[in-house]
Amino acid sequence: MADIKIKKELLQILAELGKSNHPCEFLALLRKNGDIIDEFELAPGTITGSTSASFQPHMMPIETGIAGSAHSHPNGMMRPSDADLRFFPATGKYHIIIGAPYTEDDWRCFFADGSPCQAEVID
Ligand SMILES: [Zn+2]
Secondary structure (H helix, E strand, O other), X not given: OOOEEEEHHHHHHXXXXXXXXXXXXXXXXXXXXXXXXXXXXXXXXXXXXXXXXXXXXXXXXXXOOEEEEEEEEOOOOOOOOHHHHHHHHHHOOEEEEEEOOOOOOOEEEEEOOOOXXXXXXXO
């Protein structure tokens, strides 16, 4: 059984964002309706660079409805970095990493502790 459901369209938009920001990272906050992640907003206060994005969790809106985060790894590594693992718990339960070259298979979902999360893609 999947841990969370993610709308296919959302993943496609995130992949496009990864592509258009390459070689910089982008960071988005994910929203959930019921048990489906189907919306995102670009995070405020995000500084992106070619090596790593500098996240500023204190600038994040702490509000209900934020299910987690999504960000890109232009180096194509689809696992959380040490910085990611410090950042994840402040931003929700589910975290998507999108890796170059940003095809529909180039993403993984993780829990806040960095363990793999089974995500089901729905139309
Ligand atoms: Zn990362």
